[in-house]
Amino acid sequence: MKKIIFFNSLGRKLEEFKPLIDGYVSLYCCGPTVYSFATLGNFRTYIFEDFLRRTLEYNNYQVNHVMNITDVGHLTGDNLGDANIGLDKVEEAANKEKKTVYDLTQFYIDSFLKDSSALNILKPKVIPKATDHIQEQINMIKKLLELGYAYQIEDGIYFDISKWKEYGKLSGQKLNEKLAGARIEVKGGKKNAYDFALWKFSPKDVVRQMEWDSPWGKGFPGWHIECSAMSIKYLGEHFDIHCGGADHIAVHHENEIAQSEASTGKTFANYWMHGEFMMVDGNRMGKSQGNAYLVSDLIEKGLNPLAFRYLTMNTHYRIQLNFTWQGVQAANTALNRLFNNILALKKIVGGVKGEINLNFKEKFLNSINNDLNMAEALSVVWDTLKSNLSDEDKLATLIDFDLVLGLGLKDLEEEEIEITPEIEELLYSRKLAREKKDFKEADNIRNQLKSLGVNVVDGPDGQKLERIT
Ligand code: AMP
Ligand code: ZN
Numbered sequence: 001m002k003k004i005i006f007f008n009s010l011g012r013k014l015e016e017f018k019p020l021i022d023g024y025v026s027l028y029c030c031g032p033t034v035y036s037f038a039t040l041g042n043f044r045t046y047i048f049e050d051f052l053r054r055t056l057e058y059n060n061y062q063v064n065h066v067m068n069i070t071d072v073g074h075l076t077g078d079n080l081g082d083a084n085i086g087l088d089k090v091e092e093a094a095n096k097e098k099k100t101v102y103d104l105t106q107f108y109i110d111s112f113l114k115d116s117s118a119l120n121i122l123k124p125k126v127i128p129k130a131t132d133h134i135q136e137q138i139n140m141i142k143k144l145l146e147l148g149y150a151y152q153i154e155d156g157i158y159f160d161i162s163k164w165k166e167y168g169k170l171s172g173q174k175l176n177e178k179l180a181g182a183r184i185e186v187k188g189g190k191k192n193a194y195d196f197a198l199w200k201f202s203p204k205d206v207v208r209q210m211e212w213d214s215p216w217g218k219g220f221p222g223w224h225i226e227c228s229a230m231s232i233k234y235l236g237e238h239f240d241i242h243c244g245g246a247d248h249i250a251v252h253h254e255n256e257i258a259q260s261e262a263s264t265g266k267t268f269a270n271y272w273m274h275g276e277f278m279m280v281d282g283n284r285m286g287k288s289q290g291n292a293y294l295v296s297d298l299i300e301k302g303l304n305p306l307a308f309r310y311l312t313m314n315t316h317y318r319i320q321l322n323f324t325w326q327g328v329q330a331a332n333t334a335l336n337r338l339f340n341n342i343l344a345l346k347k348i349v350g351g352v353k354g355e356i357n358l359n360f361k362e363k364f365l366n367s368i369n370n371d372l373n374m375a376e377a378l379s380v381v382w383d384t385l386k387s388n389l390s391d392e393d394k395l396a397t398l399i400d401f402d403l404v405l406g407l408g409l410k411d412l413e414e415e416e417i418e419i420t421p422e423i424e425e426l427l428y429s430r431k432l433a434r435e436k437k438d439f440k441e442a443d444n445i446r447n448q449l450k451s452l453g454v455n456v457v458d459g460p461d462g463q464k465l466e467r468i469t
Contacts (some may be wrong), residue, residue, distance in 0.1 A: 001060065001131060001202075002059060002365055004242040004369045005370055006241075007318060007371050008270075009170060009253075009272040010169065010170055010271070012172065014371060015271070015469065017173070017271065018270075022060060022136050024061065024064070025049075025241065026063045026239035027052070027067050027240060027242075027246065028235055030227055030230040030243070030245075030248060030252065031067040032069065032070065033070040033074045033089055034108035035093035036108060038111075039110065039278075039286065039292035039294060040113050040278060040293045041284065041285030043116075043235050044321065047121060047309055047428075050053075050122055050406060051317070051374055055404055063125075064144035064235065065122070065124040066124055066125065066127075066231060067124040068130065068226060068230050069076045069092075069128070069130065069137070070130055071090055071131050072090060072131050072210050072220055072228065073088065073130060073221045073223045074088065074090070074214055076092070081197065090104065090105060091208060094209060101209045105131075115294075119308065119309050120309060126234050133226065134212045136232075138221075140263050141199055141286075144263050145264045145332070146163035149262040150198055154189060154201075155188055155203075157256060158191070158198060159262075160192065161179070161197050162179055162191065163262070164261075167255075167258050170250075170272060171250040180196075196224060197222035197224060199214060200220055218462075219372045224255040224259065227252070227256050228256050228259050228263075228268075231260075231269075232264070238266045240258075241273060242268070242271045242272065242273075246277060246466075257269075275316060275318075276320045276324050285323055303328055303329070305326055306407055307335050309406065310334060310338075313374035313375060313378050315375070316371075316374075323384075338381070338407070342395070353392050353395075354390060355396055356400045360383070360384045361397065363380045364377055364448060367379075378405065381398060381401055417454055417465050417467055418449060423452060423454065424451065427463055429445055430463065
């Protein structure tokens with residue numbers, strides 16, 4: 001197998017990837033909280049994870065990709081590190097939309113899968129829901145209580161971070177500093193400010209749609225415990241790679257490590273990889289920030305969702321990417337140029353017949369295996385197109401690269417141009433102008449057609465239209 005280098009957030013350095021089992025990779029990615037549409041910010045992270053999976057598969061690894069669906073327990077205060085505050089995002093949205101939580105979450109799960117597929121994100125092998133794994137979460141909490149890592153207070157069961165001496169190892173925060181210098185108030189009988197909820201009791205004055213019996217009383221699981229319980233169920237107590245967005249490092253993933261390693265006594269995941277934020281004017285793109293765009297916004301603006309996928313390739317996943325419509329537009333233009341080149345090659349070659357060029361393949365592999373350098377991989381794509389390889393070999397090589405790029409090059413076909421009445425009329429006027437040898441008028445009409453996105457070519461069979469990109 002060829003060498004693959006990844007940046008491991010655990011230890012904050014580039015490391016050679018070595019799987020636990022030869023030829024096999026266990027990969028867990030934190031999935032969406034399904035109370036609303038996933039934003040293009042969220043999708044930047046899922047696309048990075050898709051490049052990761054595809055890169056591993058391109059290197060001939062079999063990847064067991066698990067992504068959870070958070071449909072309970074994610075509180076509005078969770079990302080701030082105080083798992084004692086806020087409302088359950090899903091319950092809150094269901095009440096607002098006057099739906100049952102199950103109708104609400106199913107709707108957003110379906111939307112998420114549809115948008116993911118429009119972005120050519122490969123479907124994870126397992127997509128477990130938190131509400132389907134309540135027992136697994138209860139079992140883990142029981143174990144943590146038995147081992148003395150958790151304690152019960154009036155409103156729930158909490159993990160005691162002071163008992164887990166390695167707390168902070170992912171984000172580089174020292175436990176004693178975290179305990180002493182806590183800037184948030186210790187509320188409701190918690191021992192330490194950053195102790196987080198494993199189980200919350202249903203509030204006495206609130207009727208929750210989602211609540212379950214537990215040995216300690218009716219309630220619901222905290223957000224972090226679901227990822228530990230489900231990753232362990234599907235990938236084992238010790239697995240290869242755990243991913244998420246950069247915001248998860250300091251709280252969610254730190255908590256996942258603490259509760260998993262405390263309950264099993266084993267290393268949880270060997271590699272932790274995090275995608276940096278999609279920004280809008282200096283702020284994180286987010287639902288709660290009110291600056292989020294969706295896949296449906298791309299479609300509404302007449303842009304191919306894959307233009308967004310292409311856009312994300314230009315900026316390394318560990319660097320923040322500022323979202324602008326101009327940027328997506330430019331990516332759309334570049335993507336169409338690529339599509340046109342592929343279509344032209346397909347026309348000449350008449351099918352995929354050539355051989356994959358090993359020289360370019362080596363360069364492509366060196367880029368993706370170097371901590372997913374997709375921008376460099378894209379430049380190998382354009383170099384291949386410009387090279388003096390035969391058309392057959394170019395096409396075969398690029399279609400092979402697309403296993404990682406995921407731009408749908410193999411199935412790409414010439415789109416039929418829709419002849420609107422306006423285009424039909426212009427074509428007819430141009431035909432008359434040419435018959436009268438009024439070439440100035442014919443050129444005029446050609447320019448009008450161009451502004452409608454089509455180019456007219458005069459051939460032996462008359463006027464033919466081509467799409468302009
Ligand atoms: P959530 O649905 O809020 O739990 O987030 C789903 C995933 O998207 C997580 O891995 C987050 O870290 C990630 N994420 C959230 N906002 C952004 C953003 N603006 N850019 C990139 N990733 C994000
Ligand atoms: Zn998670």
